[in-house]
Each structure stands twice: as structure tokens, then as C-alpha cells.
Amino acid sequence: MATVTLRSMQGKWIMACTIMASAMAFIDATALNVILPSLQKSLKASGPDLFWVLNAYLLMLASLILIGGTLGDKLGRKKVFMTGIFIFILGSLACGFSSGATMLIIFRLIQGIGGALMIPGSLSLISSSIDEKERGKAIGTWSAATTLVTMGGPALGGALADAGLWRYIFFINVPIGIIVLFFLATKVKESKIETGRTGQDFYGAVTIALGLAMLTFGFLRLPAVGFIHMQSSGSIIGGSIFLFAFIIIERKSSHPMMPLSLFSNRIFSGTNLLTFFLYAGLGTGMLFISLNMVQVQSYTQLESGLTFLPFTFFMVINARFAGSLADKYGSKIFLISGPFLAGTGLLLLSFIQRTSGASDYWTSFFPGILVFGFGMSLTVAPLTAAVMGSVSDHLTGTASGVNNAVSRIAGVFANAVLGSVAVLLFSAALQKEIKTLSFDQQQKQTIIAQTANLGNASVPEGFSSIEQQKIKKAYQAGFISSYNVIMKISAGLAYLAALTALIFIQKKAITFSPDNKQSLSA
Template sequence: MTQAPVVTDKASDRIPAPRKSLRGHPWLTLFSVAIGVMMVALDGTIVAIANPAIQKDLGASLADVQWITNGYLLALAVSLITAGKLGDRFGHRQTFLIGIAGFALTSGLIGLSDGVTMVIVLRVFQGLFGALLQPAALGLLRATFPAEKLNTAIGIWGAVIGASTAAGPIIGGLLVEHVNWESVFFINVPVGVLALVLGLVILKDMRAENAAKSFDIPGIALLSGAMFCLIWGLIKAPAWGWGDAATLGFLGGAVALFLLFALWETRSREPLIPLGIFRSVPLSAGVVLMVLMAFAFMGGLFFVTFYLQNVHGMSPVSAGVHLLPLTAMMIVSSPVAGALITKFGPRIPLVGGMVFTTVAMIGMANLTADSGTAATSVWFALLGLGLAPVMVGATEVIVGNAPLELSGVAGGLQQSAMQVGGSLGTAVLGAVMAAKVDDLLPRNWAAAGLPELPPGQAAQASDAVAVGVAPIGKGVPGQLVPVITRVAHQTFVSGMALAFTVAAIVAAVAAVVAVFTKRGENAASGGGVHI
């Protein structure tokens, strides 16, 4: 049967039932979009491992290498909601396929680049194409799966993202070490081709009949400008200083543009984001919960990599292996979380997940420079157990409480909340770490009987210790090396403990916010689907 379903209030009537044909089959649709999303999630962490090799091979400056990451993140964060709107308007299948093709093409071109400027430009385009396919993936799942199976699908989708994100450092380390840095980008080409072929064969174009027919250009410009100012301000705040005029200017500009955007949206005939959707307390709670979860998780995980590599002296591959308890628990518990949320609703799993996350953060705040693999594995596993229901449940709460014709925008909101939360967590916890190191290092240095450092060297030493590196310069006597190393690592761990304590407080607040979530009100009601 290929006729459009009759519009009723039942999700089983509104959403096409599973068919024997390949096109539009729910579980095959999930498999198809998971391959594409896996490529983007993997790219989010795999490139960081290649940055030192890119810097050396292309003769890039530190600022150039930072732009390789920042250009991608900015393009992604700025365009996610607009990309979701494109999917709502033109169909999520089309935007997903364009995103896949563009992401794979730009990846291949980056591998062929012979200059860092071209790498940066192509990374920006990579971010734009990545923004196209991520909200589209959620929109396709929302339109394809019956309401009673959507949580399970999102659970599997979340497990793929978690596994791909955590596998990035391992795969990236192996490729850089045994092949070259270009292979980190070339690997996306065959994966992209596979995802594109599967998408052409399996994905079915489904769009809400009452989707907007025009674009809110001023709204897009205001929101994009606001997101750019916010993310750029957060990225640069650690280098500029939180009280610097440039930092305050960008963050203040973001607030002003967000206010102008909200004012414009109330007057636009077909707004980019109808502000009425935020009257849904569960949807708003889901967005806030996603921001707070990403703040605690991504901000905290930022220090874990330095702890494993610089304090414990692990290689990137070894550090990735030590994070496997986190990955494995997310893979296992994400589908289980989806099933539990389907049966009991999202509130209890979400509250429980953030409580587990809080406990894990407190546990990691008590790690020492000598903590072994057993101790870290316990807290990593508990963190994965806590994050899985939040990734699944908050996504369902946001997408499920939005009207079907705004499922792409809702998917963009979910992804934007993660980007903002992750950037905010990294910036704020980084500032907490730096402040603690600046305060503690001179005292620990003096207590160890080390010679006082001149002001310039003291500042450089603080910068090194803030990432777990012992500031051992040329000509340092051999007998002082272990003393300096011990002081540096102890100071770093103290700063990390404070950062994780702040993350634990944020996670605890998120547990309270999770109380206000509930199952999607629009998961089983609303407009029809045009096929």
C-alpha cells in the first residue's frame, strides 16, 4: 500500500505501519540513518587525534589548528536549527542525503588538501553538511516509527552516537600512527557512500502536510548571529579572559540577538521557531536538561583525556581503551533505557540517570594521580549508565513534545542544546581549573622546596599544569624532575577535583529539572504525514 494514511488522532493511523518492502521500513530506516550519524559522531572526536600530525605536516600554527576544530563546531552549532527547518520544509530524506553526500565529499577533499587554509574552509563546509543530516535523522525516526517504539529506536540511535564518539580516539590513533592523518578523513568516504546508497534505497520521504511553506529569513539571520556570538564567546573566553571586553562583547551580543530573535518570532507570519512550543513545560525542561547534561559530561570528559594521557602517560589509543567502560555501558544501556522509557515514561529514568551521573562525577572528583584502572573504570561505567537514559529520554521529550511539522526544528534544538552545553561546560570548567591551578601551584611549588619562578615562567608553568603537563624546561637538574612532576600532577588533580565537583552540582540540578519531563504530548496526536 502506498496511499497516504487517513488523518486521525491515533499515532498508529498517522504513521505508516511497518511494511515488507525496503522503502520506509522502520528498522531499516534506523539502520540507514545510524550509519550516517555514526560518521558525524566519529568525526567529532577522531579529528582531535590528527591535529598534531596536521600541524607538523602542513606547518600550521596553533591558531590554525584551533580553527580546524572551531570552524567545524561554529558551522555546526550556528546552522542546526535552520537545517532542521529545511528538513521540515523540503523533506528529511532529501536533507539527510544531501548532508551525507556533502559530508563525505568534503572529507575526501580535506584528505587531498595541501594547505591548512583549505582544511579549515572544508571543515566549515563539513560542519554545515553535518548540521543537515543530524536533525533530519531524528525527523525520519519520528515520522517512521509508531509512538510505542520510538523510544527504543532513539535508544539504539543514542548507542550508536555514544559508541562512535568514544571510538574516535582509538580509531584516530591507529590511523594516524599506522597510516597518515589524511586517512582520518578518507575513512568517511566509503562510510558516506554506504550511507548514501542505503538512504536512496530505504529512506522514504515523509513530511507533515501543514509544514511551513516559506522561510523566516530575518529569524534565521538573528538566530545564526546569536548562536555564533555565543559559541565564539565561549570558545575564546579561556584565552581572552572572562572579564575581557571582547568576551563580554560577544556574550552580550548573543543575549541582545536572542532577545531580538524572540521579539521577531512573535511577529513573523511563519516563524523559524514558533515560541509557543516552549509553553510545553516538558519540552522546555528537555532542552534545559540536555544543556545541563552536556555541560557536565563534555566539560568533565575534557579533563579525563588530559588525566589519562598527561598524568598517567597513556597514548591516545590506550586512553581510548581505558574509556571503553563508558562506551560499553552506553551501548548496552541505551536500548534498555529506551524500553524502560516506553514502559514507564521518561521521568523516572531521567531523574535516575542524572543521579547516577552526579555520583559518577563525585567519584571522579576523588581520583588521585595514583588511581588505578579499576577505580577509573567503575566511575566511567557508572557515568555511561547514567548518561544513556538522559540521551534517549531528553531527545524523546524534546522531539515528542513538538508538533510533527516541527520535528526537524525539534531535532535541531536537541543538537543545539548539546553544542551549547558542551561549549559552556568546557569553557566554564576550564576557567575553574585554571583559577584553581593559579591559586594552588605557587603554594605547592614553594612547599616542595623548588626555586621560585619569575612571573613569566610562572604563568607558563600554570598553563602547562592546567592540562596535566609538568613544566620541565631545558637545564632543569635531574633530581628536580620527579619533584616538579609530582607537584604538577597533584595540582592538576586538585583542579580537576574542583571541576568535577562543579559538574556534579550541575548534574544534580539537572536531576531536579528532569522531574518536569513527561512523555511526548504530540507523539500520538497531530497532523497527517504526506508521502
């Protein structure tokens, strides 16, 4: 397909469709963090259930997004993109009608399948269709626009949750998806690369799906059953074996879903390692900020959603500008300074203690969110441009799939591992809090058992009103203690991302070319 410019009608339709489709997928992620308290209460979900509601989608997305990218390159980017949107619409509709946590988790898996076909198609269509000189600007526009809608997700989710309409976070995807499908079918031309190669990496898809699922399950069960139990240690070991098998399969496959030769490119390897660290910190940080605000600091869900508006403001103002500057001066300076500032914002947020609620927002959460948002706004477009610019055009779908898979795998591991760590930290802090209270051992165990629900821990029955107040304060203090540590870990991950950029990213990108040789490009 011949390249087009942002100013052409074809270019405008490509941008409009990719932005709407991507926003449809991303808005669920940010809005879900805010509506989790309402969802938990409505569906009577436990703490681990909440992590599975988040992870079911991310898990399927991470497992299949690689093959989604290569399918687009081989079968047609628009065709696979549209198929993903259709499946995502069906999954969203089913999620909205879920009557229990288990049902919602199952339908989130279907959403993940659709997202795996849909998300890499967005960047692949842009990178393969938009003129190279405008590609950074186009990706910056995509980043700014999708982030504007995405970061509006918390406010929308909070308003709907406070009104008892949290299910509409899923229903809203249906009309958006139908509109995108119509315009893709009528306004956008097909784009694919004729490579003469057929077949798909079925065994690779199965092994990575099983590996990630077992690792996630093992870490989520760790706080409840301990490390020596087969459900935890057995699943973690089994998952590690499957991931090792995945690497072997990819080395031997004639049509791998993740061509390992791509990682011989220093830029590609570095940007994906950076992505893993940064998005692990980002996902964990945003989840625990929302839980802290609503479940401990007594924010309404709408107030919690609105607190991220400074983040949105910076993303809208800076993302496209940063993408344009990265075209001219290279991505390195942005990929060092952006994650460093994001980490500093998360570090500031890690010192927050018990506040008086939303009235204290400007002196508690606001400074950290401001710095965090500014750092991310400098990072997103240059990072995406660096990834997509490090490979030749016929591998853009695969590169997009790999990078998106890395960011989702980071989210899965962060939610599973740090979610488990948070429960363990909460339990340890709570034991210290109630140590001086006059409860017998059985009562203390009953109180501690509630830590699996994190900030939604409720006082067990059978205690006097005075005792209930003491237990409630202990829960709040214990959760905040675990929150402080988790946010510091998230900040550390962002700092590791900045260090990775310093070590791996060069001013000139090395593009992986079809004949397995490397060439320099600006």
C-alpha cells in the same frame, strides 16, 4: 508519508541509513577527544586552538541545526538529509588534508554545516516514518547502535593516533557517507509535510550564529587577556545582545527557526533544559578524562580510547531496553535516575589523583566510568523519545533540531566556559606549586604561561634537568587540581539535569498540536 514498522523493509532501510549517518557525525566528536594530543603535536596547535577545533564544528552545528530541522519538514526530510551528508563528506575530506590548525578549524566549520542538515534528519525520519507504537523502540535502537559505533570512536581514534594516522578519523567518513547516500537514493522514500508556508528564518540563523560565535570567542580569550579586555568582555556582551535579538526575531517571525510556542509545552521545555545540563556535563567530563589520561597519567591514546568500553557496553545493552520501557511506563523515572547516576559517576572520577598509568585503571577510572556509562544508558533513549513525543508529527524535524541544537550549544558553552575556568584554575594551582621553588619572577611567569596548553604544558628552555623535573611535577599537580574541580562541576550539571526531570517531566507527555492546543498522549 504513511508510517511503517521496524519489521518492514522500508523501516529497516530507514534505520540502517539514519544509524550510519548519525554514527559518522558522532564518531568524530568522541574520537577527536582522544586524538587531540597527536593533533596538537602534529599541527603545533595551542590549547585555545584545540578548543576551537572542537568548538568550530559544534558552533556551526548549534547555529544552523534549527534551520536544518525546519528545512527538512518543508523541503523534504530525505532531500535535506542527503544534502547534509554530502557537505559533511566534503568537510571531512578537507579536514583530513589540513596542514595547520587554522585550516582545520575552517574545514570543521564546513563539517558543522553538513551536520546541521544531517543530524536532525535522522530522528525526524524515524519519528515521522515509524509507527507510533514502535517509536520508542526505534529510537532506542538508533541510540544503542549509534552509541556502539560512537563509543568505538575513542578506541579507533587511539589506535590511529598511536600509529601516526589521526587524519583517517576524518577520511573514514567518506566511504560511509557514499554508502548511505546510495541507499537513501534507492531504498528510502521522501517524507515532508505540506504546510503551504514558504521562506526561511535567515535573520534568526545569522543572529544566533553571531551570538554563539562571539560568546565562545569571548570565553576562550578570557584566560589570556582578562575580563576587562574588549576581546573577552566585549565579545561576551555582544554575543548576549545577539542572542537576545534572536529571541525577539523568533517572536515576530512568520516562519521562525525556533517556534517559541513550543516552549509553552512543559515537557518540551523541561527535556531541553535537562539536555542542556546533562550534555554540558557529559562533553566537559569526557574531554577532560581523555586529556588527563593521555597528557598526565601517561596512557597511550589507544589505552585511553579502550577505557570507555564499559560505557559502550552499557549503552548497547540498556539503550534499546530503556526505550521500550519508556514506551510502557513513561520517561520520568529514567530521566531522574539516569542523570543522577551519570553525575555520581562523574563525581567519582573527580577524586582521581596522580596514578601509575593504565595499570591502575581498574581502581581509579573504571568505577566512575562504569557508573557514568550506566546512567547515560538509562537516559539517552527515554530523553529522545520524550522530546519527539511532546510535539505533533509535523513538528518533529523542528523539535529534533531544537533538542540537538541545545545539546550542541551546551557543548560549545561547556568547552568555552569550563575550558577557560580550567586554564584559570590550572594557573592558580601552578602558582601555589612553584611558590616555594627558587625561581625569579620572570621565570615563574614563563612557567605559568604554559598553562594555556593545559595537560600539554611543556617545560620552557633554560632550566637545569633537576629544575625541569620539578616544573614537570608542578604541571602535573596543577592540571590534576584543575581537573578535580572541573569534574565536580560536570557532576553538578548532571545532578541539575536529574532535578529538572523531577520538576518538569510528567508521566503523561503533553503533545503540542498544529492548532496550538495541547493534548495528552502516553
